Amino acid sequence: MPMTPPVTREQLDAQLGGAARAWLDEALAEAAHTAVHADTAPGSRYAVPPWELRFAAAGRHCGLEHADSVRALLLLEARAGLPVATRLYEHGTAAERRAVLLTLHRLDLGPTALALVEDALRTNDTRLVAAAVGPYAAAHLDAHQWRHAILKCLFTGVPVDAVDGLARRARGDAELARMLGDFAAERTAAGRTVPDDLRRVLALTAPAPFPEPSNELEQGSAQPPTEES
DSSP states (O other): OOOOOOOOHHHHHHHSOHHHHHHHHHHHHHHHHHHHHTTTSTTTTTSOOHHHHHHHHHHHHHOGGGHHHHHHHHHHHTTOOHHHHHHHHHHSOHHHHHHHHHHGGGSSOGGGGHHHHHHHHHSOOHHHHHHHTSHHHHHHOOHHHHHHHHHHHHHHTOOGGGSTTHHHHHTTOHHHHHHHHHHHHHHHHTTOOOOHHHHHHHHHTSOOOOOOOOHHHHHHHHSOOOOOO
């Protein structure tokens, strides 16, 4: 289940038909207007901006295969903050939630949207789990949360290729290695197979090898000390 990152506006224009491009132009203009006038438009704190309705309709107008990209562009054009991202996630379908998760790292949210990632990781929806372990999770999940996200992927069958920064964060993680070993032992005791991905992640937890000294250093250390005058 490879996750395809949302594409750029230029790439999307090349793939959409004329009617879909026109719809997207209007949707992005509405999102941009909201971003500019969010603090000045009367009643804007309470009314649902038109672009949020477009967010929900992206698949119908631009095709399901392009919906993630369209929704990501809308979030970026609207400069969506935490309240908007949370609202779209909480009230959205699984596809809409996935689009929010895939775009979190491109929004100026810092660690404030971690609750959305945590919610996705509590589900057994593999589409949401795969989207939740992207760049935003790699940057903001603490070590404990990140280790459990890895186990969630293994438990639900989400390929660890979906985990952003896997090799970097797993390197030398003895606690993750212990957890993986316990998980493998439990599956073996229950007569179940151990996923190949588990062995792959376990291999990544090995400490980085100590660098070999350069020839120059070796030669320098072999030279006898000079006599002092």
